[in-house]
Amino acid sequence: xxxxxIATTSLAxxxxxxxxxxxxxxxxxxxxxxxxxxxxxxxxxxxxxxxxIGLIEGGICNAENVEVLREFRRNCKLLVAFGxxxxxxxxxxxxxxxxxxxxxxxxxxxxxGLANGGIPNDPELPLPLDKVHPLHEVVKVDYFLPGxxxxxxxxxxxxxxxxxxxxxxxxxxxxxxx
Amino acid sequence: MxxxxxxxxxxxxxxxxxxxxxALEAGRYIPHLCYHPEFKPHGSCxxxxxxxxxxxxxxxTLPAQAGLVIVSxxxxxxxxxxxxxxxxxxxxxxxxPSCEKSGNCLLQALGYDxxxxxxxxxxxxxxxxxxxxxxxxxxxxNRCILCELCVRASCEVDxxxxxxxxxxxxxxxxVVNSLSGRLADSAIGLDDKAVSVCPVGAILKKRVGxxxxxxxxxxxxxxxxAQALADAPRPAAIGDxx
Numbered sequence: 001x002x003x004x005x006i007a008t009t010s011l012a013x014x015x016x017x018x019x020x021x022x023x024x025x026x027x028x029x030x031x032x033x034x035x036x037x038x039x040x041x042x043x044x045x046x047x048x049x050x051x052x053i054g055l056i057e058g059g060i061c062n063a064e065n066v067e068v069l070r071e072f073r074r075n076c077k078l079l080v081a082f083g084x085x086x087x088x089x090x091x092x093x094x095x096x097x098x099x100x101x102x103x104x105x106x107x108x109x110x111x112x113g114l115a116n117g118g119i120p121n122d123p124e125l126p127l128p129l130d131k132v133h134p135l136h137e138v139v140k141v142d143y144f145l146p147g148x149x150x151x152x153x154x155x156x157x158x159x160x161x162x163x164x165x166x167x168x169x170x171x172x173x174x175x176x177x178x
Numbered sequence: 179m180x181x182x183x184x185x186x187x188x189x190x191x192x193x194x195x196x197x198x199x200x201a202l203e204a205g206r207y208i209p210h211l212c213y214h215p216e217f218k219p220h221g222s223c224x225x226x227x228x229x230x231x232x233x234x235x236x237x238x239t240l241p242a243q244a245g246l247v248i249v250s251x252x253x254x255x256x257x258x259x260x261x262x263x264x265x266x267x268x269x270x271x272x273x274x275p276s277c278e279k280s281g282n283c284l285l286q287a288l289g290y291d292x293x294x295x296x297x298x299x300x301x302x303x304x305x306x307x308x309x310x311x312x313x314x315x316x317x318x319x320n321r322c323i324l325c326e327l328c329v330r331a332s333c334e335v336d337x338x339x340x341x342x343x344x345x346x347x348x349x350x351x352x353v354v355n356s357l358s359g360r361l362a363d364s365a366i367g368l369d370d371k372a373v374s375v376c377p378v379g380a381i382l383k384k385r386v387g388x389x390x391x392x393x394x395x396x397x398x399x400x401x402x403x404a405q406a407l408a409d410a411p412r413p414a415a416i417g418d419x420x
Contacts, residue, residue, distance in 0.1 A: 084274075087297060088297045091276075093303070096303035144296045175293065175295065
């Protein structure tokens, strides 16, 4: 049986979910018997090819996030919202009750400490979105794995179920929002 | 003794008991949130909704009647409960990773136990400033689910009526009974029932938030369905508000 291909990325996230993925420790060897990684911070492959599973950490806070998310959706048979920010918007979404222009003005113009301050406007910088969104508000998401971050045991249970063709089920102690 | 059936099992009840009270006393769990065994049933959160003779009803306010056929633990009803939990999360700012109540929160514990893994709805992200005026108590309106337990406790147990709900529909919100509207200027005390009864992280004691570490808290130990029964059967207190 050929190995399943998995791609992962972190959008508006902190890489904490990826760190938690590494926390499955020795079970990584077991995982690597069954899967191979496509685009991921672990491989440094820059673009996603056809994959079976896409794990996406972080919500959507700028235009580049949207582009990457759509690339994953085009290429992955199953897309997983991986962690609290991907599921709900999480910490970055705590700015959603504020006006974006007011945020940028306060941070870059009116707060003391910035000499010759100015709102960054380099064409290489992705434009921030007005609000931070969870993945499912932009593309169809097949599965959700909450947690900030999901524990290593939750990730292992989730991936084991998914690889075995079962609907992932997180019992007590594995499903968490914090 | 009269009885009704709950998911096929006969549940005896005393006259005056509601379906939820009789079920809990008989050792059967029905998910619930705004119900508290020491207070009169309120019937606002609807988490305890069951099918009673085929029609949806809140188990906490439905009087037990002989021969009632109650269905509670079905995929249809639990799906409805999951939607209610999602709506409560969407309406406020319930950001568990930064909440001191995490692990002891009934709303969160119900989400866990019912298997709520998605946001479900577009979150409102309302702008609700925290009232940190009181030296010993936080009042975080972002997390209020309008269960009225603090309202009931403050009036019925503490005799102070510090809290009330104001407004209607989507504008309904918790208000503080003081001239300034701030908690510091109210009659609330640290040992008030209104403080300890809050099921979520809206009313919290200051400086003790992480005395018990995350991971060792109430619902880290066992799910809410396994613990609610230990709280519940207090027949002497039912209905008298004491």
